[in-house]
Amino acid sequence: MKKLNKYLLILLMVGLSSTTFTQGRVQPFDIIEYKPTNNYTLLSFGLTNPIYRDFATSPLFYSGIGIELNASWLKTSDLRDRIFNLGFGISAQNARVPQSNFIQSGSFAGYGKFEIFYQELWKIDALSDNKNNTKIGGAILSTQNVRANPALQNNTMGLENISNLVASAQWTRDISRTKDKTLDLWLFKPTLKAAKRDLRFLLNVGVLNFNYRPGYAYAYDSEINGVETNPVEWSFANYKWSLNGWRLKTQLEYVKYLSNGNARSWSYVWEATTAPGKFEGFQMASHQLRYTIYFITKTR
């Protein structure tokens, strides 16, 4: 039943992406009201809970707590959004080891990730009105994982690159408070000032899913031939590209704009991916609570 649910869910999301793609873009001459294009620089700090399992070395899930930092450059208008993001995350992971009735074993691992993301979205008029703005488009998402687990000895270093061409859909709901509102809390009567606010939901679904995973026996060339090479070459010797697996990413974001044009937001980011590779698969998910500051840099 779980398997059926999984496929239904994926079909539903892929179906949504492909059907909405046929809606077509809004042409510039459709604009009847001037709405500005804003450029923002975004800086984010997140608390994250990565979970992964690398079948090449262990059947166990590794789960942990860490931080994630992101820097983004966003160009947004009513009709179109473009964003380029660089991300970096680091966390401490522990294996989910079954309970022992003798001496408990445990495995500690360090995990780091580097991520590049570029996305373009266009408005779908049919799904938008004064309060709602729906955009669809695509993105390129590439993640490089670096894992270290000393208990695995010669396999201490775990690496994979997961790169995807993704279909994207974003729905933004204007939840602005148009006038001041006073709350009656018995002793306190705070006044909530009028503010522009958005509630935004972004969905990314992998369409072309590439991954770069170890060869059959997870061996590094340099340990075989004794040649010291640069770290990247050393790390990826014998790795192979595969086109398989899937990737999902969602972000629910609450944005509050300030009077100077800047903004800040809280968001919950969930991501899951599998990279079967050619031989043994890799699975990963993460839950993240993210705080972002939007610095407006240009309006036209």
Place this chain on the structure above:
Amino acid sequence: MKHLLLILSVLLLTSCEKVLFKKDIGSANPLENFDYLWNEVDKKYSYFELKNIDWDEMRDTYRPMLNENSTEVELFSVLASMLNELRDDHTNLTSPFNVSVYNVALNSPQNYRARTIDEFYLTDPWRTGALKNDFLSNGEVGYIRYGSFSSGFSDSQMDLILDRFKDTKGIILDLRENGGGAIFNIPKLLGRFVSSKTLVGYSITRNGEEHNEFGEKEDFYISPTGNVQFQKPVVVLIDRGSYSAATFFAVATKAFSNITLIGDATGGGGGLPNGGQLPNGWTYRFSVSQLLDLNGENYAEDGVPADIDAAFDWNDLETDEILERGILEITE
């Protein structure tokens, strides 16, 4: 469509990866752990054919010794015994209470006694990095003791030693009881005794489920390294305790006419050991590759034979017969 999007978002935010991933297969069940390890070894171990090991027979022998209620100690004992059938010191099982070891060196007589050398041969040994070095035979021979390839030394330290020994007739490099370590120290050390880049051997790595499925041969080259080279005769002392990287080193010396191996055959360890984890959290490692000599032969796993056989006589602890044979080889 908006409603669909809303429903979708709720679904995604309330669901989690557990729905999408295969189930958690972490398990303390002894039989599941046995099967997992047996399968991993079956898929990737590299020396079944050389050692004539029937791995199916091992499963049939050891699995019946376990049941779902076996204790962790019983499980460890059975798994360790099964792994020791591989007769490979690159194969270990690590639990919180014990680590399994085969110990190849115990199958042969010991041929190295550090005190004999320290007390009766060395007069003013220098400890330069991980290399203990001194003059022997009235300054005619340079002696270098390298106890572990895990221990490092810098290029300038090696320059210094070779500069000290430049007026000797030759060098004895003592690798007895050297259990191996970092493979990168092989070209770093051996590169001092060669004059040009030389192919010395190959490695092949498992790349399929059949026991004889291996990938392409990968070349192992030795090139001159450092600022000071030593082209005079070099004797390398080996014994059954010379394992892993020391065995790689011994195979590589076969490509050079100025280097002679003296002592007992090495212990083996020609396979690169790669690690993994069991469903109960214990870890293991075993060989996934084979070391080949220039003729493509994989005998190194059973030991690289010496060019000149010699043995330590334990009835006379004041003389190291193997070292004496090395001195003779250089000075005669």
